[in-house]
Amino acid sequence: MNLFLRSAMLFFSMGSLLLAEAQTAKGPWKITGDEYLHSKEVSVLAYHNHYPVGKLGGIEVIHHDQRIATNGMLYFRHRQQLDGAPVPKPIPDVAIPPRTVHPESSSIRLDFAFSNIDFQYAIHVLPQEDGAFGINVHFEGVEDLSLLDTVTFVMDFFPGSFKGKSYLSDRGDLGHLPYDFHSVITASNSTSLATGSQITLAPEDPERTIAISARSGQIQLLDSRSTEHNHWFTIAAEVVPNGTGPWVELVIQPNRWEEWVRPPVLAHSQVGYHPEQAKVLTIETLADQGVPEQKAQLWKIGIDGKEELVMEQVPKSWGAFMRYHYSEFDFTHITAPGLYQVRLGDYASDVFPIKESIYEQGVWQLSLNTFLPVQMCHMEVKDRTKFWHGQCHMDDAIQAPSGTQFFDGFRQASGPTVYSSHEHIPGLATGGWHDAADDDINAGSTGRTTYDLALMIEEFGMRYDQTTIDTVTNEVRLQRPDGVPDAVQQLVHGLKWILANYQVADHSFVGVISQHWETYLQAGGWGQMTDNQIFQPAAESAGNPQAINDDRLIFTSKDSRREYLMASLLAASARVLPQSHSHYAARAKQVAREIWQREQQAAPVIYDNVGTPRKLWVQKIIAATELYLTTKDSKYLDFLVASKEEVIQNFDEVVWALSRVEKAIKHAGFQKAYKAELNKSSKRMAARYSETPFGVIMPNQVWGYNWEILWDIYTKYYLSKAYPELFPADYLYNAIHYTLGRHPISNISHVSGVGTHEPIPAYGVNRADFAYIPGGVFSGVEIVNPDFFELKDNHPFLWQQSEYIVFGATPFIFSILAADQLLTTD
Ligand SMILES: [Ca+2]
Ligand SMILES: [Ca+2]
Ligand SMILES: [Ca+2]
Incomplete structure (x- = not known):
């Protein structure tokens, strides 16, 4: 059977939902081994994910391959709760309920009980007639609602799937789900779009139509984006006391038909391939829809519209992974330069080139000439006719008080601080990059970015110059060369912030962060996030209306692991800076040596913080290699020899650094142990990189994998x-291909502006404009437990999928330059 000729489009063309329903069967429900309700067309997840703030949790619905609903859960506040929460708290936020499966009825039961309140309830998910499913909520030992405040069953519906589509209720409310929020906001809430006992969404789109009915009580359709852009549309169901029967009884009917087929994903590097690289296009299908059996074809696109079939082959099965099946179409032996396209039945890949200069231009450059400058703090950034942001945060920074446990993982240890609490620390309004879309500079992210830049200058030269950076006026002008290599200028920008720490104290700091949660989350321009005026308490007491206490907090706690990281990157920077920046080189080298000396003489200080490395020995060993390479002082090699056991214990994490000094270590015992472990390490890595269909490591985690x-x-x-x-x-090339499109569920490049698809809006500082930053690298495809991959391509507010971070871009630049170097020097 030709699987892919049976296109779902056939059924769309019938035009009418009723016709599609009348003439097609619905896939039967079953409970999978992973304990969710499943048919070929719809999956209902039951608390398989526990990240509701990231719109991932509770009851979730995957409808025709799109996760359209999430966070189906009971919201309430129990009057016995003593936590003083000012707003109703979603209790399931903290509860992971036990799940019981009843195979005979294909139903799932979730039991909720709490340690601090005398209250239980259960949610049942169960099949209903005509392909629908039900959600019932039963209360136990409760007579009425008198102990519950603001109780409602809610479920969020994805704006990207529904905005612009219509809705209607059986009460007669109807309209379109808005692109932008425009409901009327009252004191406590926003007005609902529709009310009734049935609400249907997207009746005009057979693949998306879904009807929600309540057997008792009313349901409301709300636009929940009234407070934050990242919220979704919400269905809220009334809870009606019903003795031992269900107090909430919803019937949810997603329109569906068993013959629905998801097109295969033809995943490849969007920028193409170097002739000498392995070239494997990965074909992804839903495992329960079979595997492709026809031949895939590689076509060469000629001038004048001529096309030539250069090879065809039945794709080789890789096997099942998550809910998908993967096959490989390997055309490695095709090396002739040209434009190519892979076709499989009715489906075709993007057109991609094979050529020797594949990584020379248009791949890494946007990350260095646009994304990195846009992330620069303490500077004004203009790009031709666009103003990215004004000079920002010139009021950095005030000492975080002792013992402060802050948001985004920033922590100040109890005990003495570098300056007094809330005192302004001078000299910190210089250098550094905004960590991500948020309003902070973190020593870890600025440090690792600096390190990446230093090593790429050392390995690849980096004479590239497209940016003017004026360090006198603090102005940055994109697409305007100034004669100084951009990588050197960016490196110096990182060093400025790090070295400023060591002007203030004898150690580095955690970072600076907005004092206020609201500012921290604010999208828009960094230039306006503070008033750039140093706050002076005396001015406030004198009634100075200009003085605003909006200066960022600096967290100054020391950590020895971070100190060694700083020693590494400072030592590496000292090696690569040109004569024109010798002042920075000398200072970096001096501070690196001082850090080593200080840390060797004292017991390590360990205080976990965001961006602070976790393994002391890993950092020590890497620092010793960098300091040796910079100073050629044999004491650092002696340290490595003396630390042979620790080197072996941490081998896979430090071997890259040792590979650069190994030949200089003239110690037979060390050499023997090193060589033996190197062989073992090679086998370990080969095993790890073969675990997934993409030749990369994809751990089970909330965040996307790409960074x-x-x-x-x-x-x-x-x-x-x-x-x-x-x-x-190939390990390196696989990482690049993954980043540029050879990954699950789509062929979207994870680098904004690079590739053949229109860039998706991403979670950068301009996310609220549904925009992107060219050259930003986002975290990409994430796992929705237990077996579904996701990358929402029209909704920039799922940070775990589309957030940029500054040290996501520099390793991408490094990767491309590394591949180019390895391929062209062979
Ligand atoms: Ca951050
Ligand atoms: Ca430049
Ligand atoms: Ca200020």
């Missing part, structure tokens, strides 16, 4: 460079 895949870049590059027979460069 982690790129953060491994030093290991991939330096080991392939030093020991190519043990560590093939």
Whole structure:
């Protein structure tokens, strides 16, 4: 059977929902081994995810391959609660209920009980007639609602799936779900769009139509974006006391038909391939829709519209992974330069080139010439006719008080602080990059960005110059060369912030962050986030209306692991700065040596913080290698020899650094242990990289995988460079292909502005404009437990999928330059 000729479009063309329903069967419900309700067309997840703030949790609905609803849960406040929460608190936020499956009825039961209140309830998910499913909520030991405040069953519906589509209720409310929020906001809430005992969404779109009915009580359709852009549309169902029967009884009917087929994903690098690279296009299908059996074809696109079939082959099965099946179409032996396209039945990939100069232009440059400058703090940034942001945060920074546990993981240890609480620390309004879309500079992210820049200058030269950076006026002008290599200028920008720490104290700081949650979350321009005036309490008491206490807090707690990281990046920076910046080189080298000396003489200080590395020995060993490379002082090699046991214990994390100094270590015992472990490490890595269909490591985590895949870049590059027979460069190329489109569920490039698709709006500082920052690298495809991959391409507010971070971009630049170097020097 030709699976893919049976296109779902056939059924769309019938035009009418009723026709589609009348003539097609619905896939039967079953409970999967992962304990969710499933048919071919719809899955209902039952508390498989526990990240409601990221719109991931509770009851969730995947409808024709789109997760259209999430956070189906009971919201209430119990009057016995003593936590003083000022607003109704979603109790399931903290509760992970036990799940019981009843295979005979294909139903799922979730039991909720609480340690601090005498109250239980259960949610049942169960099949209903005509392909629908039900959600029932039973209360136990409760007679009425007198102990519950603001109780309602809610479920959020994805704006990207429904905005612009219509809705109607059986009471006669109807209209379109708005692109932008415009409901009337009252003191406590916003007005509902519709009320009734049945509400139907998107009746005009058979693939999206869904009807929600309540057997008793009313349901409301709300636009929940009244407070934050990232919220969704909400269905809120009334809770009606009903003795031992269900107090909420919803019937949810997603329109569906068993013959629905999801098109295959033809996943490949959107920018194309170097002739000498392995070239594997990965074909993804839903596992329960079978595997492609026809031949895939590679076509070469000629001038004058001529096309040539250059190879065809039945794709080779890789096997099942999550809910998908993967096959591989390997055209590695095709090396002739040209434009190509892969076709499979009715489906075709994007057109991509094969050519030797594939990584030279238009791949990494936007990350250096646009994304990194836009993230620069304490500068004004203009890009031709666009104003990115004004000079910002010139009022940095005031000392965070002792013992402050803050948002985004910033922590100030109890005990003495560098300055007094809330006192302004001078000299910190310089350098650094905004960590992400948020209003902070973190030593970890600015440090790792600086480190990436130093090593890429060392390895690849980096004479590229497209940006003017005026360090006198603090103005940045994009697409305007100034004769100084951009990577050097960015490196100096990172060093400025880090070295400023060491002007104030004998250690680095955690970072600076907005004092206020509201400012911290504010999208828009960084230039206006504070008033750029240093706050002076005396001015406030004198009634100065200009003085606003909006200066960012600096968290100054020391950590020895971070100190060694700083020593590493400062030592590396000192090696690569040109004569024109010798002042920074000298200072970086001096501080790096002082850090080593200080830390060797005292017991380590360990205080966990966001951006602070976790493993002391890993950081120590890497610092010793960098300091040796910079100073050629043999004491650092002696340290490595003396630390042989720790080197072996942490081998996979430090071997990239050691590969650069290994030949200088003339110690037979060390050499023997190192070589033996190197062989073992090679086998470990080969096993790990073969675990997924993409030749990359994809751990089970809330966040998308792409940064982690790129953060491994030093290991991939330096080991392939030093020991190519043990560590093939394919690990590096696979990471690049993944980033640029060869990944699950779509072929979207994870680098904004690079690739053949229109860039998706991403979670950057301009997210509320549904915009993106060219060259930003977002976290990408994430796992929705237990077995679904997701990357919402029209909704920039799922930070775990589309957030940019500054040290997501630099390892991408490094990767592309590394691949170019390895491919062109072979
Ligand atoms: Ca941050
Ligand atoms: Ca420049
Ligand atoms: Ca201020």
